[in-house]
Amino acid sequence: MPESGEQGFRKQLDKCPTGIRGLDEITNGGLPRGRPTLVCGGAGCGKTLMAMEFLVRGAVDFGEPGVFMSFEEGTEELTQNMASLGFDLKDLQEKQKIALDFVYIERSEIEETGEYDLEGLFIRLANAINSVGAQRVVLDTIEALFAGLPNELILRSELRRLLRWLKDRGLTAIVTGEKGEGSLTRHGIEEYVSDAVIVLDHRIMNQAATRRLRFVKYRGSLHGADEYPFLIDEDGIVVMPITSLGLDYSVSSRRVSTGIAALDDMLTGGYYEGSSVLVSGTAGSGKTSLSAYFADATCRRGERCLYLAFEESQAQIIRNIRSIGLDLEPWTEKGLLQFHASRPTLYGLEMHLATTLKMTEQFKPATVIMDPITNLSLVAKNEEVKSVLMRLVDFFKNRQVTTLFTNLSHPGEVELTISGVSSLMDTWILLLNVECNGDRRRIFHILKSRGMAHSHQMREFTITGQGINLEDIQLDPAAS
Amino acid sequence: MTEEKKWQLRLYVAGMTPKCLAAFENLQQICEEHLQGEYTIEIVDLLENPQLAQGDQILAIPTLVRKLPPPLKKIIGDLSNEERVLVGLDLRPQAA
Numbered sequence: 001m002p003e004s005g006e007q008g009f010r011k012q013l014d015k016c017p018t019g020i021r022g023l024d025e026i027t028n029g030g031l032p033r034g035r036p037t038l039v040c041g042g043a044g045c046g047k048t049l050m051a052m053e054f055l056v057r058g059a060v061d062f063g064e065p066g067v068f069m070s071f072e073e074g075t076e077e078l079t080q081n082m083a084s085l086g087f088d089l090k091d092l093q094e095k096q097k098i099a100l101d102f103v104y105i106e107r108s109e110i111e112e113t114g115e116y117d118l119e120g121l122f123i124r125l126a127n128a129i130n131s132v133g134a135q136r137v138v139l140d141t142i143e144a145l146f147a148g149l150p151n152e153l154i155l156r157s158e159l160r161r162l163l164r165w166l167k168d169r170g171l172t173a174i175v176t177g178e179k180g181e182g183s184l185t186r187h188g189i190e191e192y193v194s195d196a197v198i199v200l201d202h203r204i205m206n207q208a209a210t211r212r213l214r215f216v217k218y219r220g221s222l223h224g225a226d227e228y229p230f231l232i233d234e235d236g237i238v239v240m241p242i243t244s245l246g247l248d249y250s251v252s253s254r255r256v257s258t259g260i261a262a263l264d265d266m267l268t269g270g271y272y273e274g275s276s277v278l279v280s281g282t283a284g285s286g287k288t289s290l291s292a293y294f295a296d297a298t299c300r301r302g303e304r305c306l307y308l309a310f311e312e313s314q315a316q317i318i319r320n321i322r323s324i325g326l327d328l329e330p331w332t333e334k335g336l337l338q339f340h341a342s343r344p345t346l347y348g349l350e351m352h353l354a355t356t357l358k359m360t361e362q363f364k365p366a367t368v369i370m371d372p373i374t375n376l377s378l379v380a381k382n383e384e385v386k387s388v389l390m391r392l393v394d395f396f397k398n399r400q401v402t403t404l405f406t407n408l409s410h411p412g413e414v415e416l417t418i419s420g421v422s423s424l425m426d427t428w429i430l431l432l433n434v435e436c437n438g439d440r441r442r443i444f445h446i447l448k449s450r451g452m453a454h455s456h457q458m459r460e461f462t463i464t465g466q467g468i469n470l471e472d473i474q475l476d477p478a479a480s
Numbered sequence: 481m482t483e484e485k486k487w488q489l490r491l492y493v494a495g496m497t498p499k500c501l502a503a504f505e506n507l508q509q510i511c512e513e514h515l516q517g518e519y520t521i522e523i524v525d526l527l528e529n530p531q532l533a534q535g536d537q538i539l540a541i542p543t544l545v546r547k548l549p550p551p552l553k554k555i556i557g558d559l560s561n562e563e564r565v566l567v568g569l570d571l572r573p574q575a576a
Contacts, residue, residue, distance in 0.1 A: 117540065
């Protein structure tokens with residue numbers, strides 16, 4: 001019976017937090033409380049995992065015990081599979097936080113001799129729910145009943161009764177279904193679920209496996225769009241919001257040193273804390289050197305720096321930087337500097353995003369370097385790279401992390417970056433190699449730096465065994 | 481020491497609903513007709529023993545299980561269709 005008034009309205013939109021990273025943000029709180037949500041998709045799409053994670057996190061993070069009724073996998077199999085994700089089902093069962101029940105149906109065993117109902121199923125479910133005081137239930141996948149039981153009319157009628165039964169008891173449930181042809185699920189069970197339907201998808205894009213989650217139905221409001229990429233890492237599912245999470249982060253007026261005194265002067269003090277810096281340059285122009293100095297400056301302050309390298313290994317970078325008089329090794333030994341080197345082609349873009357977010361949350365760096373971001377175009381279209389970078393920049397700004405991105409440019413096109421990534425950046429530094437009288441010289445130029453009266457002067461940038469120098473450009477009177 | 485009967489049948493019910501009562505009556509009738517006293521019927525009420533539903537993998541109510549002689553056989557429904565019951569339990573009528 002719908003309640004009138006504000007109390008009733010709010011009650012209808014009560015959410016059940018899933019604890020699944022990213023999902024509660026997108027749904028403004030979680031799944032509809034006290035209602036069944038249908039999660040469907042093809043084999044291997046992650047529906048069993050999502051359902052299990054909903055249950056496990058419910059028990060562990062929110063103190064809501066749950067029942068997992070499996071119609072396909074046996075409890076031993078389930079326990080083993082989930083163990084690799086850090087879900088200790090054995091322990092949870094012992095602690096009476098989770099009850100597992102495997103419903104075995106063998107079609108050949110069943111001879112129909114007259115009227116019947118599925119009260120046995122109800123009794124089992126009730127028993128399991130009572131045994132742990134469950135507030136969450138998973139039925140995975142109830143469509144298996146269609147293969148086992150001969151009378152579809154009875155089955156459908158009982159299914160409807162079951163979902164009503166769950167609602168009457170205020171249980172929040174996830175019901176999984178297999179992907180169907182022409183309908184969302186093989187047996188059309190979506191018609192019994194009216195509050196939320198999620199479709200999981202798993203396809204290959206740009207030679208990388210991409211998983212997508214789509215809300216076909218959702219009672220209430222979603223945070224943004226209805227489709228989101230997600231991935232499965234060693235702790236479970238991570239859903240990533242496509243759109244940036246809002247531009248409402250606080251800004252600092254504190255400056256952080258670039259590591260190069262002359263550059264700090266040009267920037268009237270250094271980079272703004274929590275700002276984003278882009279360093280563009282052709283190959284060998286000194287981008288990594290600039291990054292290394294920034295890392296060094298961070299560690300000198302006793303703060304942590306996370307260096308994400310997409311081209312060179314940690315050993316290479318450290319060795320190369322040593323040749324210009326800077327030794328980063330002590331910082332890595334002290335645990336202030338952490339390298340993470342990986343080829344962009346190692347995994348898809350979402351995985352890069354997720355690992356970066358995770359490393360940041362674990363290591364808590366004050367500064368993050370991504371060198372170079374250009375390589376990310378190898379695994380995704382430019383628009384996608386920009387989208388990922390936008391999310392990253394927002395993520396870091398929200399945490400007041402100062403970021404430095406390097407961008408490999410082609411000679412003659414130095415101001416061209418991946419589809420306008422420069423607009424995401426607060427400071428943009430250009431490193432140019434120019435030919436001058438048969439000499440190759442480096443020019444340093446600050447194209448922009450928001451919020452400060454930076455120097456617009458182009459200076460000569462030299463790298464020697466003693467480090468980096470920024471000097472006024474010495475023009476040869478004979479130069480043209 | 482109880483006499484070991486050849487046929488041991490177990491009927492799972494959930495309270496004495498019309499379907500369950502019908503199943504019991506039908507079962508008694510079929511057993512009298514075809515098993516000539518060589519049987520025991522055990523009634524398991526899952527409302528009183530809910531944990532047995534999981535242990536014995538019972539989904540439908542009523543469910544009749546032939547425990548002896550082996551192999552185990554399971555049939556569902558109120559047993560109103562005698563032919564199906566005989567086939568399901570592999571109960572052959574006495575040879576004429």
